[in-house]
Amino acid sequence: MEKNKKIQQLREEILSHDEKYYKGESEIPDELHDFKVRKLKILEGTNTGVGHVSSERKNFKMRHEYPMLSLNNAFNEEELFSIFFNAHKKILGIESVNTPIEYFVEPKIDGVSVSLHYRYGQLVKAISRGDGQFGEDWTNQISHIMEIPKRVPMTEEFYVRGEIFVSKCNFRKIQSSTKEGEKSFINSRSYVSGALRLKDSAKIGEKLLSFISYQVLFIDGNKFKTQSESIEFLRKSGFPTHQSQYSLKSSQLHEILNFLSKFGEKRKDWEIPNDGLVLKVNELTLHPTIGSTSKFPKWAIAYKYPSLIKETILERIEATVGRSGRITYIGKLSPIYIDGSWIKWVTLHNYENVKMLKLHEGIVVQVYKSGEIIPRVISATPKFDKAFPIISHCPSCQSKLIFREGEKLQYCVNDNCERQKICKIIYFCSKKGVNVEGLSEQIITKLYSSKIINTLIDIFYLNKRKQELFKLTTLNIREKSFQNLMHSIEKSIKAPPEKILCGLGIDYIGITVSRLLLKKFSSIDNIFNSSLEEKINIEGIGPKSAKSIQDWLQNHENQLLIYELKKIGFNFSVGIAESVKVDVNHFLFGKTAVITGTFSISREKIKQALAIKYELQFRDSISKNVDFLLVGANAGSKVQQAHQHNIEILNLQEVESIISSLD
Structure with missing residues (x-):
């Protein structure tokens, strides 16, 4: 046991020193670090009973010598003028249309960004973009990508930025060769990201990854007058760049807008995945004058094309009830592929939206999706003048639905509605609540329907229902999975107070409001014991939120729930270490x-x-x-x-x- 403690202590020391080393805050000489590493290797080699952790430096955040800022976005010509073209004229003091600024336009590759560091003609370091200030050390991974030069014919020290991607053709091959049971990827970017994180980096060479460079930065200053010249330098030095027909150098705005339009028409057919164009002020000496914000350069912008809108058939309309009793209408579609994923269900929101769009089953609808936004129907081609009939009773308990005063939403107000009860348990155990890992919506629903749980509190006494869980064939729980679940439940009891308060599912009390309340009152008990006026007087807390808490506490079952949660061991008070942490280093702090x-x-x-x-x-x-x-x-x-x-x-x-x- 003593040897195990020494191993663990050495590991923690090395990890701590490595992290500081990569941030430029090294506390010990390299010789002492190497000594600790050798000592750890000796101890690990003679102690096979403890899981081995490599003592080599890897996967730590490394600082970018020059920050890799993100790009501001424009989604239409109006935004392009207001936040880009016109802004440049103002900053540079240009009023006459006869004094144009030259721009360089190139595709924005939909891949994974990397910064390559070259010294004396040798690739010495590769760092992922990360948060723009710090990234992961990808030097080993990059060495297996053939298109990235490992040696170049020059002695200067410089950095090359670019995108790692997989071509559309290769991605289709990868998807079609995926065997049953193997992981499939919804888009090429997630595939690239996963490939670069393989434990066995030697396999990266088999992943058909490609690379395109878009920027070069020399340690001793710019070597070129323009962005277009720097791209030409990269091309001649052996770095892959965009083909010339996919880029434009022009000072004429009508030419630029025409290029944007034409590229938009053919971008889907281009083999390289892309999500728009990047416009940059071509003259590099103007970049410092134009400047940057803390987030992005003002001399560059990404022009994003409108997200794909596709038509399909609305096959079925259903209503669902959530934990608050609110009714949501959803639609089942003939499956449609948009923005990297298959869409089968869409939200139709409330009945007002169904009525406004005249939605009914069997019609053609236009579906919109962008990134992580939940897909929705934005328009329809109705066959009849009337919409799908309004649901009058709860789809779960069949209670009559009501409209609350001042709202256009329908509610089920039956406290014994089974679906509401299940949803409340699901919400409390979710990541927004106390986060009981491994306890999914499907598992909770099966536990409830099997009568193993009836209330939220029953979750925390599942250790007494072991044999019943084993007999539940629909869950297929065995000793190991049971122990994992018990561990997750035990861990969730240590959740911070804001997660507990949010997880209670009180109307209008999400994680943000929970933090505001705890910042003022320090404990959930103090919140519950405070007056309506005291809560309303907190900046960011409205009358609806404050009154919702008061109303929730009037319910005897809710009072009993609080008592039982405390009895289980949930902590309702904010300690010093648990206080809401303000990020004083963020660019928005105190502004x-x-x-x-x-x-x-x-x-x-x-x-x-x-x-x-x-x-x-x-x-x-x-x-x-x-x-x-x-x-x-x-x-x-x-x-x-x-x-x-x-x-x-x-x-x-x-x-x-x-x-x-x-x-």
Whole structure:
């Protein structure tokens, strides 16, 4: 046992020193590090009873010498002018149309970004993009990709940025050769990412990966006047680049817009996967003058083509009930392939939407999907003037549905509705709640239908139902899976208070509001014992949220649930180590912002989330004291006002990306 402790201690020391080493914060001499590594290898070699962990440095985050910033996006010509072309003229003081700026346009490859470091003609390091500041060490993986030069005929030290991808033709071959039971990939990007993380890096050479370079950076400064010259240098130096017919150098905006249009027509037929075009100011000496934000360069932008909208048949319309009793209409489609995945079901939202679109079974519908957005029907070609008839009774318990005052949504208000009960258990055990790993929606539903559980609390006493679980053939639970489940349940009891509060499923109380409340009251008990006025007075907490808590507590079963959760051992108080952590290093920390337009989530939720994590303050109107404008779809005059005050703009995709990165 003493030897095991020494091994574990050495491992932790080496891992800690390695992490600091790759961040440029090394605490010990290399000789001492090497000594510790040798000592660990000796101990590991004589102790086969402990799982071996390699003592070599790998998979740590490494700092980019030059940050790999992301790109701002434009989704139409109007955005391209407002946040790119016109902005450049303003920054450079150009008013006359006769003083044009030259741009270089090239495809945006849909792959995985990498930075290659060359010294004395040798590839010495390869780092993944990561978060733009730090990435993973991919040097070993990259050595197995044939198209990436390992040696080049020059002595200068420089970096090359590019995209690793798999061609459409090769990806089709890979998909068609996938055997039954093997993992399949929904798109080529996920395949590339998975290939680069193979434990046996030697197999990467078999994965048909390709590479295209798009930027070169020399340690001692620019060697070229323009981006187009740097691309030509890369091509002559043996680095793969875009074919010339897929790029454009021009100062005439009508030529650029025409190129955008023509490329949009043929991009689907191009063998290299792409998701748009990148426009860059061609003259490199202008880049420092134009500048960058903390997120992206202002001298470059990605032009994204509208997401694919496809037609299919709406075969069936159904209604479902959720944990709150709210009724949602969904549609079953004739399967359709959009944006890298097969779509069989779509949300139809509420009945108002069904009625507005005149949806009924058997009609042709237009389905929209973009990235991770849930697919939805945006229009239809109805055969009749009337829509699918409204559901009057709950699809689960058959109780009569109601419309709540001031809302257009239908609700089942039966407290004993089985589907609602199941959904509440599912939600509490999900990642949004206390996260009981391995306890899926299907398993919970089977446990409930088999009478093994009836309430949420029953989940935490499943250790007493072992034999019944073993007899449940539909679950096929055995000793190992049972022990894994017990471990997950035990682990979930240590969930932080904000996850417990969120998991209770109180209307309008999601993770963001839970954190706001706990930041003020420090414990769930204090929240429940506070007055309605005290809760409403918290910035970001509205009357609906505050009243919802009060109403929830009036239910005797909910009071009993709280008592039982405490009895099990759930911690309702926020300790010092569990306090809501504010990210003081984020570029939004302590800044002031205005939000405009529409997003896939409410603006109030966005404001709450950013206020908690970054202490971002919001104002109603644009002024010189505002740092950022958060712009959603259908934004109004605030965008123009922001340009006039030189206020940094975060577009819809950037805002939703920041929100989705939060827990």
